[in-house]
Amino acid sequence: MNNLEERGHLLTEQINPNSQNLDQLSSLELVELFNAEDAQTLKAIAMAKNELAKTIDLTTAALRKGGRLFYIGAGTSGRLGVLDAAECPPTFCTPPEMVQGIIAGGAAALLRSSEDLEDKLEDGAQAIAQRQITELDVVVGITAGGTTPFVHGAIDAAKGRGATTICISCVPYEQVEIYADVDIRLLSGPEIVAGSTRLKAGTVTKMALNIISTGVMVRLGKVYGNRMVDVAVTNRKLHDRALRIIQDLTDLNRTEAGYLLERSGRRVKLALLMHWTGVEPETGDRLLEEHQGNLRAALNSTIINS
Incomplete structure (x- = not known):
């Protein structure tokens, strides 16, 4: 793993040449620029299709054996994981323990920024220990820049317990080494606002999580044709x-x-x-x-x- 303190070289931190004059654009020009940049997320998903498919296969096999799917991240990445996990029970009638989201800082971090809590490897490892992760489980670490210590600590701890590990990041392989069973790289390019990974990186991550969780639920038989026949009738x-x-x-x-x-x-x-x-x-x-x-x-x- 590269030095986690050195981030300036990362794709997610670089300056986007298309938005150099961002503060001088009209509202319409802003919308047009966002639309043009967001088109890169579709290309990023297409480039990662094989890794996404492998993730669906591994996760489906694990859940069929009684395993669980965990998303773990900090900041925006953590919130996206919690969101995807929270949407599985009403959409697919899954038990709440089947798909779980873990965010650095816990529930309070969903509403208030807590980025200072992402810097401890041991906190990620502790989160894995608290959930009693086993070899039946799948742990998906989400880190846009690929360097979040909290996520690396969680992945390393999960591997030590024999779990299947997946990592989702938005930087090239050569910029950050990540040791996971499946290494998903979603290269959507520099952000319109430099370093603000809640933008394209957040969008492409949400897309990937949609594909993973929905793909797994389809494979588990929770969809017939394209109907959500396991919908929880709760309202x-x-x-x-x-x-x-x-x-x-x-x-x-x-x-x-x-x-x-x-x-x-x-x-x-x-x-x-x-x-x-x-x-x-x-x-x-x-x-x-x-x-x-x-x-x-x-x-x-x-x-x-x-």
């Missing part, structure tokens, strides 16, 4: 979405879909299985459990056995 919006999913995939009207949803215990996946196969809730539950919650696999098994 009126999500209840409406659940009804629309059932209506879209069946010939039922809204009243019939509502009755079916209630019979299934407000579980869309089970409701669809009951409708398509005629099984009772208990049998449907057993079928889904036998096929690790994969609706398509459960359906195919009833066709084969019929």
